[in-house]
Amino acid sequence: MGEVRVSLADHSYTIYIQAAGLKQVGRLMQEMPFSKKALIVTDANVSPLYAGILADSVATAGFIPHILVVEPGEGSKSLATADKVFTKAISIGLDRRSPIIALGGGVIGDLAGFVAATYLRGVPFIQVPTTLLAQVDSSVGGKTAVNHPLGKNLIGAFYQPQLVMIDPLVLDTLPERELKAGLAEVIKYGVIADAGFFDYLTRHADMILKRNPGVLAEVISRCCQLKAAVVAQDERETSVRMILNFGHTIAHAVEGVGGYSEYNHGEAVAIGMYGAALLSSSLGLCSTAASTAVQQLLAAMGLPLTAPGYGINELLGYLARDKKVVDSKVNWVLMQDIGRVTITQDVSEEQIRVVMSQLTRTN
The missing domain is CATH 3.40.50.1970 (Rossmann fold)
Structure with missing residues (x-):
């Protein structure tokens, strides 16, 4: 055990x-x-x-x-x-x-x-x-x-x-779609706290999708260790625990606009993480290579990256009501590198709209 x-x-x-x-x-x-x-x-x-x-x-x-x-x-x-x-x-x-x-x-x-x-x-x-x-x-x-x-x-x-x-x-017995949804949260831990774990996921993507029991046990254990360490420092999300919300700000908006039915939570988190990675690189907080690495791993796990056809104004409306909003400003969790993130409110609506246009674009 x-x-x-x-x-x-x-x-x-x-x-x-x-x-x-x-x-x-x-x-x-x-x-x-x-x-x-x-x-x-x-x-x-x-x-x-x-x-x-x-x-x-x-x-x-x-x-x-x-x-x-x-x-x-x-x-x-x-x-x-x-x-x-x-x-x-x-x-x-x-x-x-x-x-x-x-x-x-x-x-x-x-x-x-x-x-x-x-x-x-x-x-x-x-x-x-x-x-x-x-x-x-x-x-x-x-x-x-x-x-x-x-x-x-x-x-x-x-x-x-x-x-x-x-x-x-x-x-x-977990349906394939639900397994992939969980992998979004798994990838999140590598992005926010452990570059080595992110690399492990990249190298073992096929084995994870094939539900290799040893690899899955390792993945579950490491995620629990990482989350336990964060929660022990900040139980009520007043500081460092906010990093666990990486990708969730946009995710909750995507879920809301979709009536909590079109995308499940993990799929929305994947879209949100891709959006957060794009925002991070566009602000100069991380390299394009780091942002691309997140995009590639999400795609390798079979997760969606965009929500085509969603209304930008509708998404922004949900962002304004997000529980992470303080004094009408969103606490964004953004990448500095794989394994390292920062929390900032210094993001303009124009910058958010640019990213939202990429996430909602129909090809």
């Missing part, structure tokens, strides 16, 4: 990376001061594959699992769906020591985490991510949220899990 420790004083926790790890969740729960009832939140895609395995593990360890299945997709990251989870928690009598377990991708993790953070002013939370994107990014660090019609992740809380169990074997 691989382990990565997230060091956050009195709410530190461990990320476990283990093949067939779903079967070990109940045993790990026995080591914690939980009540007997537990609520597993999952979606209709994941439930028939893995909910039974997880529930059996929880029950074998002496707990009483209840399962709530919601609709898959970004539409479930809403106050309406959160209300369904609250209602289930109340109806089965969850108390302040009853764990809520997220079994699914980033949407389920964000939704269940938001409910855990706010139900009875906070109950234990466990992450069991089943997508690559969630395993390398969203399940680690304690960001929980639901969306609002006017913007993504605008209603939420920082709330750390008690533990994270990552089972790489579940990626065998």
